[in-house]
Amino acid sequence: DIQMTQSPSSLSASVRDRVTITCQASQDISNYLAWYQQKPGKAPKLLIYDASTLEAGVPSRFSGSGSETVFTLTISSLQPEDIATYYCQQYDTLPCTFGQGTKLELK
Amino acid sequence: QLQLQESGPGLVKPSETLSLICTVSGGSIIDTRYYWGWIRQPPGKGLEWIGTIYYSGNTYYNPSLKSRLTMSIDTSKMQFSLELRSVTAADTSLYYCVRQSLVVIPATIDSWGQGTLVTVSS
Numbered sequence: 001d002i003q004m005t006q007s008p009s010s011l012s013a014s015v016r017d018r019v020t021i022t023c024q025a026s027q028d029i030s031n032y033l034a035w036y037q038q039k040p041g042k043a044p045k046l047l048i049y050d051a052s053t054l055e056a057g058v059p060s061r062f063s064g065s066g067s068e069t070v071f072t073l074t075i076s077s078l079q080p081e082d083i084a085t086y087y088c089q090q091y092d093t094l095p096c097t098f099g100q101g102t103k104l105e106l107k
Numbered sequence: 108q109l110q111l112q113e114s115g116p117g118l119v120k121p122s123e124t125l126s127l128i129c130t131v132s133g134g135s136i137i138d139t140r141y142y143w144g145w146i147r148q149p150p151g152k153g154l155e156w157i158g159t160i161y162y163s164g165n166t167y168y169n170p171s172l173k174s175r176l177t178m179s180i181d182t183s184k185m186q187f188s189l190e191l192r193s194v195t196a197a198d199t200s201l202y203y204c205v206r207q208s209l210v211v212i213p214a215t216i217d218s219w220g221q222g223t224l225v226t227v228s229s
Contacts, residue, residue: 001171095167
């Protein structure tokens, strides 16, 4: 299985901060990477797919970049409603696998 | 708007079979663009892909669960199901049914059920 490693595991930031989360794949996955946001008690929500394509309806402050083995999710100006856990997922090879998650908290 | 709803027992005894059904509404289960699948999340932990099924019955399973897993689909009822045999406490999780986009293989997950907690305990 392809291992996905996110860093950091947790992150504390202030409103309007720029936040970056990194996801590293154990092998080349091209751009077959998605990012999800999960708020407490809720199902995850797709934010970005193909590494950098924003899902419809997702605010433009979210962006994704990267290819092959290293990817980033950036929130350009953190809002209170962005407090959540974020997961990356690779879909280059089955079984698709997720990172362990990054818990984003307000400072 | 597509809705997915899980149903099934919330408590299963060790060594028995976990069975869940997902009912699809607000969209077509025979949409050729999508697979239908299951993802689980142990309490307080991360996400694990279980497997996925196409309207034709074609399946992909996580190799870590394949020996205990069967998925099926009933297009007339707009339902798909999961059976996981010989469960242990390690199978205690929140189980989500999902819709997974088909690229070359099942890919991104664009719709999720609300999730159903299944506890394995005697």
